[in-house]
Amino acid sequence: MYDIIGDIHGHATQLEQLLLKLGYQFIDDCYQHPDGRQVIFVGDLIDRGSQIRETLHIVKTMCERGFAQCIMGNHEYNAICFHTPHIEKGGFFRDHSWKEIKQHLQTLEQFHKKEDEWEMYLEWFKSLPLFLELPSFNVVHAYWNEANIEWIKQHYTTMDSTFLSRCCNKENEAFRVIEETLKGIETALPNGITNPDKEGNHRGDCRVKWWMPFADRKTMNEVLIPCPEALKQSPLPIGTNYATYDGSKTVFFGHYSLKYAPVIENQLAICTDYNITHGGHLVACRTDVKNDELEIELIY
Ligand SMILES: [Mn+2]
Known part of the structure; x- marks a missing residue:
C-alpha cells in the first residue's frame, strides 16, 4: 500500500532516514520498497532546509520510476509564480520584494549557478497534480473541499502562464480555489x-x-x-x-507545521506535517487495507 510523507522542506537526511525506517532500500540511485509499497509526498519539498537539491533528486527519481507520487505544495506553487514572467503586467507572477525572496532564499542560494537543473525542477513542479484520489483515501496539501476539488478537475491541467494569470487575479474563482487548496482556509x-x-x-x-x-x-x-x-x-x-470536513473518505494533508507530538486527531482527516524545520519530526502515515478497513500508523 502507501506511505504518505509530510512536508520535507529540504531535509534530505531525515527523509532518507525515514525511508529506510519504512523499509525502502536504496538500489540503482532510487529508494524502492521490496513489497511494492509506494510513497505519496504531500508537497513542500523546497525552501528552509539545507538539502533542497538532494530532496528534489530523491523525490523526483522515485516518482519517475513509479515508486512514489507527489502533489504540489504552496512552496512549489509560489516558486512557479516567482520565476514565471507576467506577460501582461510585467515583472513576475510573484513579487520579488524582500518578503518573498526571504521565503524562497535557501532554494535560490542552493541553485545559484545551477540554473539548468532548477529549470528542470520548475518544469516538473508545473506538471504536479493539486490533489490525488486513490481507492481508499484522498491527498491534498492544505485543505480538502469537495466543491474546490470539482472545480480543479474541470479547470486545471498544468500551472502554465494562462492558468497562472487566472490564479493571480483576485476577482477570478481560480484565485480562491488555489489559495484554499494549497494554503488552507x-x-x-x-x-x-x-x-x-x-x-x-x-x-x-x-x-x-x-x-x-x-x-x-x-x-x-x-x-x-x-x-x-x-x-x-x-x-x-x-x-x-x-470550515470542517464532512467527507466519508480519509484525507491526508500537510502544510500546518504542527508543534505538538504527532497524533491522529481525526481518523478521516490526518495531518502529516510536524514542523521538521524547527525541531519537529518528518512524519509518515503508513497505510494498509485489511478486511476493507484502512489501517493507519504514524511513523517518525
Ligand atoms: Mn505548505
Missing part, C-alpha cells in the same frame, strides 16, 4: 485580536483547523491555529460556522 479573529506572523507583523486573520471533528470543538483552541492566548479558553461564538 482562514477566518477573521474576533474583537480586534491579532496573531504575530513570522515577520512579527500583527495579523487579524488565522488558519482554521478544518480537520478537527465537529464534536471535539469545545473552545477556539480546537478551531484556530495558532490560537491567540486570549482566545484559548473561549467557547465558539454562537452562529459561527468554521
Whole structure:
C-alpha cells in the first residue's frame, strides 16, 4: 500500500532516514520498497532546509520510476509564480520584494549557478497534480473541499502562464480555489485580536483547523491555529460556522507545521506535517487495507 510523507522542506537526511525506517532500500540511485509499497509526498519539498537539491533528486527519481507520487505544495506553487514572467503586467507572477525572496532564499542560494537543473525542477513542479484520489483515501496539501476539488478537475491541467494569470487575479474563482487548496482556509479573529506572523507583523486573520471533528470543538483552541492566548479558553461564538470536513473518505494533508507530538486527531482527516524545520519530526502515515478497513500508523 502507501506511505504518505509530510512536508520535507529540504531535509534530505531525515527523509532518507525515514525511508529506510519504512523499509525502502536504496538500489540503482532510487529508494524502492521490496513489497511494492509506494510513497505519496504531500508537497513542500523546497525552501528552509539545507538539502533542497538532494530532496528534489530523491523525490523526483522515485516518482519517475513509479515508486512514489507527489502533489504540489504552496512552496512549489509560489516558486512557479516567482520565476514565471507576467506577460501582461510585467515583472513576475510573484513579487520579488524582500518578503518573498526571504521565503524562497535557501532554494535560490542552493541553485545559484545551477540554473539548468532548477529549470528542470520548475518544469516538473508545473506538471504536479493539486490533489490525488486513490481507492481508499484522498491527498491534498492544505485543505480538502469537495466543491474546490470539482472545480480543479474541470479547470486545471498544468500551472502554465494562462492558468497562472487566472490564479493571480483576485476577482477570478481560480484565485480562491488555489489559495484554499494549497494554503488552507482562514477566518477573521474576533474583537480586534491579532496573531504575530513570522515577520512579527500583527495579523487579524488565522488558519482554521478544518480537520478537527465537529464534536471535539469545545473552545477556539480546537478551531484556530495558532490560537491567540486570549482566545484559548473561549467557547465558539454562537452562529459561527468554521470550515470542517464532512467527507466519508480519509484525507491526508500537510502544510500546518504542527508543534505538538504527532497524533491522529481525526481518523478521516490526518495531518502529516510536524514542523521538521524547527525541531519537529518528518512524519509518515503508513497505510494498509485489511478486511476493507484502512489501517493507519504514524511513523517518525
Ligand atoms: Mn505548505
